[in-house]
Amino acid sequence: MGALAQSGDMTETADVSRREAWLIAARPHTLPAAAAPVAVGTGLAVHAEVLAVLPALAAFVGAALIQVGTNFANDYYDAVQGADTEDREGFTRVTAGGLIEPERVKQATYATFALAVLVGVYLVYVGGLPILVIGLLSVASGFAYTGGPYPLGYHGLGDLFVFLFFGVIAVTGTFYVQAAAVLADPLATAIPTGTLPLAAVVASLPVAAISTNIIVVNNVRDKDEDETTGKRTLAVRFGYRFSRLEYAGLLGLAYVTPVWFYLEGYSPAVFLPLLTLPLAASVTQTIFERTDGDALNPALTRTGQLLAAYSGLFAVGLAL
Secondary structure: OOHHHOOOOOOOOOOOOHHHHHHHHHOHHHHHHHHHHHHHHHHHHHHOOOOOHHHHHHHHHHHHHHHHHHHHHHHHHHHHOOOOOOOOOOOOOOOOOOOOOHHHHHHHHHHHHHHHHHHHHHHHHHHOHHHHHHHHHHHHHHHHOOOOOOOHHHHOOHHHHHHHHHHHHHHHHHHHHHHHHHHOOOOOOOOOOOOOOHHHHHHHHHHHHHHHHHHHHHHHHOHHHHHHHOOOOHHHHHHHHHHHHHHHHHHHHHHHHHHHHHHOOOOHHHHHHHHHHHHHHHHHHHHHHOOOHHHHHHHHHHHHHHHHHHHHHHHHHHHO
């Protein structure tokens, strides 16, 4: 998720206004990572005739707030734990760069997660106990990615975390709250029948895979610095070759998933994401050939664009 917070243009630390600094910290260009699972979950809800606009909108707002809160948390904790050094090849961090006081960034983290919890109150009313559990785990994990006694991103668990929370849980949760709003009574204590079909889990896999690939690009770029600062990502543990194969393998998972839906009787429109294959191939070539920030910072942006384009087309294909 730290890498999910890093696609965009490199920003110089000089001559940055206070407002610009907060925009850098919030990283609004990362919001497609929050929108992608909501789009796919909603496309599937349209197909299943359980579309519920207000729960879908609330799911996006909640996901966006968790994304921004996690961006703040990553900026703060990476700085105070010494993970952001002068050798950093990634995008500007406001805490390490001295643009905003660490305490202010920490306060913004808590405030943003508090707003996410507030939105979550409505979603809990719609979806009941399952959404309460998911929401609390999502907020706690936003902190735990780079903070707490055992930061997930520092111990090679970041990829798995993003796959689950920004993919599987985000897509299935979006479908669930809409289906629950249509099919079940409020404040359910268990998962109501018809609200969590296998199709929702399968539909989450491409979003999970491409979201995780943003982390993979980030870890390849930062491998040398992470080794120095003790951040044991999968790239540090297993090397460049492993990470490159991971990137390609996750893309393979994303592009084979529509076949399952077609075989299940969905429209051939589920193959619309294949239109993004040229972009996927181009970024993969960069990942396999380069390790420097000059190449991989744009590759982060392009992987984010791939996530947005694939998810949008897949959502349309599912809806049709």
